[in-house]
Amino acid sequence: MKTEFHAARPDVLAFDVYGTLIDPDSLSETLRPVLGNDAESVSAAWRARQLTLAFRRGLMGRYVDFAVCTADALRAVLAEQGHEVDEQTRQDWMDAYGALPAHDDAAEGLRSLRGQGIRLVAFSNGTEAAMKNVLANAGLLELFDELVSVDDIKRFKPDPQVYLHLLRRMNSEPSRTWLVSSNAWDIQGARHTGLGAAWIKRSHTAIEDEDLKPLVTVSSLVYLSDALPPS
Numbered sequence: 555m556k557t558e559f560h561a562a563r564p565d566v567l568a569f570d571v572y573g574t575l576i577d578p579d580s581l582s583e584t585l586r587p588v589l590g591n592d593a594e595s596v597s598a599a600w601r602a603r604q605l606t607l608a609f610r611r612g613l614m615g616r617y618v619d620f621a622v623c624t625a626d627a628l629r630a631v632l633a634e635q636g637h638e639v640d641e642q643t644r645q646d647w648m649d650a651y652g653a654l655p656a657h658d659d660a661a662e663g664l665r666s667l668r669g670q671g672i673r674l675v676a677f678s679n680g681t682e683a684a685m686k687n688v689l690a691n692a693g694l695l696e697l698f699d700e701l702v703s704v705d706d707i708k709r710f711k712p713d714p715q716v717y718l719h720l721l722r723r724m725n726s727e728p729s730r731t732w733l734v735s736s737n738a739w740d741i742q743g744a745r746h747t748g749l750g751a752a753w754i755k756r757s758h759t760a761i762e763d764e765d766l767k768p769l770v771t772v773s774s775l776v777y778l779s780d781a782l783p784p785s
Contacts, residue, residue, distance in 0.1 A: 561750055561769045562729045563783045567667065568677035568702065568720055570711075570735035573601075574754055575660045575676070575775075576688055584650045588643060596631055603627035608679055612710035619705070620680045624651060652684065656692035657756075663775025664697040670779070673699045677720055677733070681705040700724065712743025721749075732769070734778065742766040752778055 572578055582597040589596055604620075604627040611618060625648055632639055667674060675698060678685050682703040689695040700723070704710055707719050721731055733744035736754040738761065744751045745766040753768035754775055762768060770781045 561783050563785050564672060564732040564750055565730040566673045566675060566724050566726045566732065567752075568675040568724075568731065568733050569664075569698075570733065570737060570740050571676055571678040571680060571685055571688065572654075573756075574734060574736040575656055575664075575694060576654045576692060577657050578651075578654060580655055581647070581650060584647060588639060589637060592635060592637070596635055596637070599631045599635070600624075600628050603631050608710045612713055617708040617710070620678075620710075621648070621684060624648065652687050653691045654688060656694055657775070659775040660692070660694060661697070663778055664694065666776065666779040668697065673724065675700045675702055675720070675724065677702045679704050679710050712739055712746070714743070714747045717744050717747035717749055734775075738762055741768050752781070754778070 569575055578601050579597065581600070582593040585596055586593040604624050607623040607627055608620060611623065625644075628644060628647065632644075664674060676685050676689060678701075680688070680703065682701050682705065685701050685703060686695060689698070702720050702723050704716050704719070706723075707715060709715050709719075711717075717733070721728060724731060728748035729750060732750035732752055733740060734752045734754065735741055735744075736756045738753065741751045741753050742763045745763075745768070751768045752770040752772065753762065755771055755773055762771070769783075770778070772778055772781050
């Protein structure tokens with residue numbers, strides 16, 4: 555666990571959804587009956603391609619619903635890895651993406667932060683409707699005070715405008731508004747825009763940017779409450 559205690563205690567914690575609260579790696583079990591031993595590689599490549607398409611379209615100013623990036627990524631990865639899958643099965647897998655389970659530490663970690671005078675926000679590249687759906691299915695929706703989607707401004711994280719949109723929506727100061735994410739690129743985007751950030755380092759092999767470091771690093775959401783700077 556790492557904490558920079560000279561940082562201000564946050565008034566707002568904005569939680570990334572996919573990867574931080576919700577576990578996309580669990581999709582491999584959904585894919586396994588059809589793809590067998592290739593399920594893990596397809597699942598990992600699907601997630602990576604989803605992000606690549608969102609980043610690319612964001613840079614070009616060609617915004618589409620994040621679900622479109624997800625569907626396009628699935629088709630591309632299946633073709634690249636030589637799998638022919640019928641349209642109904644692909645749709646079933648897309649439906650499963652909207653019903654992904656939470657990480658084991660998500661509910662406990664969020665509940666430990668309730669009642670501390672900190673507003674908890676779900677903050678995602680997905681639409682508000684998609685967030686509501688996946689968080690409700692995972693039993694987490696009631697733990698949030700607000701949902702903020704990039705769809706409001708038609709851009710994707712880590713575009714600086716997305717983090718500035720979060721500040722406007724929450725009417726909060728950058729130093730008192732922290733992103734919580736397991737995605738290092740998301741941490742970098744928040745820090746670049748002046749926000750605080752807590753990194754949930756879910757992989758021991760993950761590395762942080764040398765110039766845009768998180769203020770707090772923990773291996774699990776259950777440790778976040780104790781790792782935040784004191785009031």
